[in-house]
Amino acid sequence: MSKLSRKATVLNAKVVELLQKQVEMEAHASATYLAMSSWCDAHGFTKSAAFFLEHSSEERGHMLKIFHFLNENGVRAFSPEVKNIQQEYKGLRDVYEKTLEHEIAVTDAINAIVKLARKEDDFASENFLQWFVEEQLEEERLVRDILAMFEFVNEKESIFALKLIDERIPLEN
Ligand code: OFO
Numbered sequence: 001m002s003k004l005s006r007k008a009t010v011l012n013a014k015v016v017e018l019l020q021k022q023v024e025m026e027a028h029a030s031a032t033y034l035a036m037s038s039w040c041d042a043h044g045f046t047k048s049a050a051f052f053l054e055h056s057s058e059e060r061g062h063m064l065k066i067f068h069f070l071n072e073n074g075v076r077a078f079s080p081e082v083k084n085i086q087q088e089y090k091g092l093r094d095v096y097e098k099t100l101e102h103e104i105a106v107t108d109a110i111n112a113i114v115k116l117a118r119k120e121d122d123f124a125s126e127n128f129l130q131w132f133v134e135e136q137l138e139e140e141r142l143v144r145d146i147l148a149m150f151e152f153v154n155e156k157e158s159i160f161a162l163k164l165i166d167e168r169i170p171l172e173n
Contacts, residue, residue: 009074012122016075018113019066019125024080025109026063029102030056031082036095038087045092045162047169052095054172062132069128092162093150100143107136142170 009016037052063080070077089095110132117126149168153161 010122010124011070011073011075012117012120012125015113015117015120015122015125016070018109018116019070019075020078022109022113023063023066023070023077024082025106026059026066027080027082028085029106030059030063031085032102033059033099035085035087036089036099039089039095040092040166043092045166047166047171048092048095050171051169062135065131073124091157092166093147093157096143096147096150100140100147103136103140103143107140110136146170 011019033052033056037049037056040046040052041049067077086098089098110129114126114129114133117123117129146165146169149165150157153165
């Protein structure tokens with residue numbers, strides 16, 4: 001890193017590149033959860049619709065957290081392009097399975113940035129990312145707990161069973 005860029009930011013350039021990608025990933029998560037909320041609403045799963053609406057806002061919050069971290073530390077953050085949002089799902093279980101897959105992918109991405117930050121001695125980014133490490137643990141646990149409810153209904157999930165699950169979806173507000 002040249003002395004001049006060191007003056008602009010203490011963040012490592014390779015870490016910054018991954019953080020910019022993470023801004024995109026969080027924005028994609030926000031848009032995906034919005035699509036899931038709409039799907040759930042259209043299929044009569046009102047608690048799930050509210051759950052995904054809440055989580056869409058949370059993901060936008062995560063995106064902004066990284067966005068501000070970059071801007072506050074001398075890096076120009078880029079407004080992300082959000083494309084390829086899945087709108088259709090096979091059923092309620094599919095929605096939550098896709099959510100878990102998505103959260104696992106985000107956890108892997110966060111861990112990869114932490115690993116790189118550690119390797120590059122970018123202590124500021126490593127420290128900043130600890131919040132995300134905790135958050136991912138919590139989110140994966142939450143979705144796994146929801147998916148566990150589906151284990152109590154048989155393969156041919158009746159609408160009655162699905163509605164019962166929907167009623168037990170935890171909301172924050
Ligand atoms: Fe951004 O918190 Fe999970 O994905």
